[in-house]
Amino acid sequence: MPSDPVDAFPAPTDGATLEIIPVLDLKGGVVVRGKMGHREHYRPIVTPLAASAAPAEVARGLKRLAPFGAFYLADLDAIAGGAPDQAAIDAVAACLPGCRLWIDAGLRDEADVLNVLSFERTVAVIGSETLGSADTLQRLRGEPRVVLSLDFRGAAFLGAPEVLENADLWPQAVIVMTLAKVGSGAGPELETLAAIQKRAGGRRVYAAGGVRGPQDLKALADLGIAGVLVASALHDGRLDGAALQRFMPAKPGVGSA
Known part of the structure; x- marks a missing residue:
């Protein structure tokens, strides 16, 4: 399928708005419930939003x-070194037209990234945890549909130190992924987010991990964070x-196909 030319991110808006992106963690062909980054213990999700953990069914429930404009698919088997679950990704894409x-x-x-970008309506997320070389970021820095995930477990950065230290390598959007906060209900890592925001030089900064409810969305919006990845708070009804x-935003998400 051809690459989609529409801009990857929504236009900036005035006021305290956030791009809210639901997360589907995929493992073994189903959606699983993330808990503090301990992926070996993730189990198929049980949610009032869907009758099963089938990826398309959970996506439709979310x-x-x-009116979300984007969804985040984390293929945990591929992150662990396995083959991407293209069937699950295709199933989700088919039930979310325009997202x-x-x-x-x-x-x-670079080859992995370009493969993702060859499909319609995709944004390629490069995780510092799995990135082979910072040179890949250098070559792809101008690609508008690439996002860098700065992965942390506690205070420890997961990846090459150069990726964290050299903000010139960062694309136009970065995620602050605090794995120990995922599914914890402990609140976002505001101090880390503020530090990255200060260094980001106008790039869009997204938060991931720990969101409990509306009070955390307000804190992130007040900090100037562009968006947030959420899962547990949606399934538990806290959001x-x-x-x-x-x-x-009035026109949420990342454009239409």
């Missing part, structure tokens, strides 16, 4: 909550449709 798919599938080099739409 879509009914709010962008952020694909985090253990991308290690319902009314709460989500208070923070979402």
Whole structure:
């Protein structure tokens, strides 16, 4: 399929708004419940939003909550070194027409990234945890549909120190992924986010991990964070449709196909 030419990110908006992106963690062909980054213990999700853990069914359930413009697919098997679950990704894409798919599938080099970008409506997420060489970021720095995930476990950065230290390597959007916070309900890592935001030089900074509810969305918006990846708070009902739409831009998401 040809690469989609539409801009990868929504236009800036005035006021305290956030791009809210639901996360689907894929493992063994189903959606699993993330918990503090301990992927070996993730189990198929049980959620009131869907009758099963089938990726397309969970995606449809999330879509009914709010007019999300993008979804984040983390292929945990691929991140661990296995083959990407293209069947699951295709199933989700088919049931979310007009939505962008952020694909985090253990991308290690330029070839992996370009493969993701060859599909419609995709944004390639390069995780510092799996990136083979900082040279890949240098070569892809001008690609508008690439996002860098700066992965942390506690205070420890996962990846080559150069990736964290040299902000000139960063694309136009970065995620601060605090794995120990995922599914913890402990609140976002605001101090780390503020430090990255200060160094980002106008790039869009996204938060991932620990969101408990509307109070955390407000704190992130007040900090100037561009968007947030969420999962548990959606499935647990701590973020319902009314709460989500208070923070979402008038035209949410990342464009249409």
